[in-house]
Amino acid sequence: MSLASVIRSEEMLLLPTYDRHKILFEKGRGVYLWDSRGTRYLDFLSGIGVNALGHAHPAIQATLKRQAGRLIHVSNLFFHEYQAELAKRLSVISGLDRAFFCNSGTEAWEGALKLARIYARTRNTNGHKPKWRILALDNSFHGRTFGSLATTGQAKYRDPFVPLMPGVGFVRFNDVDDLKHQFDAGVCAICLETIQGEGGICPVSPEFLQLARKLTESNDALLILDEIQCGLGRTARYFAYQHYGVRPDIVTIAKPLAAGLPLGAILTTNRVAASMHPGMHGTTFGGGPLACAVAIEFLRELNKLLDHIGEVGAYFRAQLEWLKAKHRCIREVRGMGLMIAMELDSSDQAKAVVSILLKKRILINRTHETVLRFLPPYIIQEKHVDEVIRALDSALTSDATKQQRMLPAIHAHKRKHKESQ
Numbered sequence: 001m002s003l004a005s006v007i008r009s010e011e012m013l014l015l016p017t018y019d020r021h022k023i024l025f026e027k028g029r030g031v032y033l034w035d036s037r038g039t040r041y042l043d044f045l046s047g048i049g050v051n052a053l054g055h056a057h058p059a060i061q062a063t064l065k066r067q068a069g070r071l072i073h074v075s076n077l078f079f080h081e082y083q084a085e086l087a088k089r090l091s092v093i094s095g096l097d098r099a100f101f102c103n104s105g106t107e108a109w110e111g112a113l114k115l116a117r118i119y120a121r122t123r124n125t126n127g128h129k130p131k132w133r134i135l136a137l138d139n140s141f142h143g144r145t146f147g148s149l150a151t152t153g154q155a156k157y158r159d160p161f162v163p164l165m166p167g168v169g170f171v172r173f174n175d176v177d178d179l180k181h182q183f184d185a186g187v188c189a190i191c192l193e194t195i196q197g198e199g200g201i202c203p204v205s206p207e208f209l210q211l212a213r214k215l216t217e218s219n220d221a222l223l224i225l226d227e228i229q230c231g232l233g234r235t236a237r238y239f240a241y242q243h244y245g246v247r248p249d250i251v252t253i254a255k256p257l258a259a260g261l262p263l264g265a266i267l268t269t270n271r272v273a274a275s276m277h278p279g280m281h282g283t284t285f286g287g288g289p290l291a292c293a294v295a296i297e298f299l300r301e302l303n304k305l306l307d308h309i310g311e312v313g314a315y316f317r318a319q320l321e322w323l324k325a326k327h328r329c330i331r332e333v334r335g336m337g338l339m340i341a342m343e344l345d346s347s348d349q350a351k352a353v354v355s356i357l358l359k360k361r362i363l364i365n366r367t368h369e370t371v372l373r374f375l376p377p378y379i380i381q382e383k384h385v386d387e388v389i390r391a392l393d394s395a396l397t398s399d400a401t402k403q404q405r406m407l408p409a410i411h412a413h414k415r416k417h418k419e420s421q
């Protein structure tokens with residue numbers, strides 16, 4: 001099928017939820033993707049942080065082939081050999097005790113919220129003030145289902161679907177006074193992304209995270225960290241919270257966990273897990289043998305890549321800082337490891353840069369209007385970074401993006417002109 005006929009069919013047959021780039025991808029290998037016309041693209045987005053080992057990784061392919069020929073699904077009514085082994089590996093790298101496996105990020109987050117509620121209910125046996133409120137952060141993103149939406153602090157995702165789950169308060173990002181002000185004995189959990197992803201790659205401050213830990217610990221509430229985007233090696237440690245020296249009660253992971261197959265997980269402590277009982281939570285597909293076997297392979301490969309992620313990430317950051325010194329339109333470069341953002345002055349300009357890079361056969365994306373987001377596969381090398389930096393340098397110099405920057409000024413001028421007429 002050609003790109004044009006796929007577009008025509010999708011327009012008639014799918015819910016209109018996506019505004020896709022007009023490219024039909026057919027295959028990938030390593031850091032590259034090829035479209036239906038045989039054009040090669042450098043992938044600096046990795047399917048929004050999912051293809052962390054790049055495309056068609058030999059070890060992942062071998063595991064997939066072997067396991068697909070043995071057993072794909074049994075449901076959670078029976079045992080298979082991989083859930084416990086994967087849970088063991090995740091426990092070793094996270095410092096948490098137990099896991100629950102599901103199919104996506106939002107599903108992990110929903111489960112984490114349920115766990116917080118049931119933990120609070122189980123602890124409250126002597127009639128204290130009921131503890132069920134949740135504190136989340138402004139500008140956060142936790143997924144598209146109702147519980148996740150209810151804790152997502154961005155109006156554009158929430159507003160079309162109100163009313164949402166009640167009992168959620170939003171704290172200003174990294175504002176310790178606001179956190180102190182809003183926290184009380186009725187709060188069962190503080191939940192946040194260690195580094196906000198959709199919100200523009202914004203790391204939580206150490207002071208804020210430490211305060212969240214202190215408040216929850218001293219009130220028998222839980223600290224829940226969403227590491228769906230920033231976890232599993234993205235920041236050059238297994239988990240982003242490991243940069244902060246804080247141990248959370250619950251962590252959610254997903255995106256890269258099974259190298260492209262849908263798999264998410266909740267990780268938690270023995271103390272919290274004790275409040276769950278058979279029948280309270282579950283899933284048909286979650287934690288199947290195929291996805292779990294692949295995830296075990298992913299973690300094996302990740303172990304060899306952590307140092308590399310730190311090194312190539314630092315190189316990338318340094319190159320972006322060099323660009324920042326050169327181009328006044330770059331407001332800030334931030335992030336950790338290979339989760340990096342470059343914030344520009346205007347959203348039109350950021351949009352223009354993404355489309356210029358696409359014409360240069362490089363995939364990145366824009367988030368939070370003005371932020372260029374880089375989530376490359378962990379296997380990139382300095383030469384790939386150099387290619388992206390050269391493309392950005394020329395895009396930021398080009399007339400097209402300059403024009404985009406001028407536009408608001410021109411509009412303003414026109415408006416004034418009209419008004420004065």
Ligand SMILES: *Cc1c(COP(=O)(O)O)cnc(C)c1O
Pocket residue numbers: 104105106107109141142143144193197198226227228229230254255
């Ligand atoms: C992507 C993402 C989610 C949602 O994951 P899905 O698999 O799309 O449901 C939740 N939280 C964060 C931080 C994410 O980046």
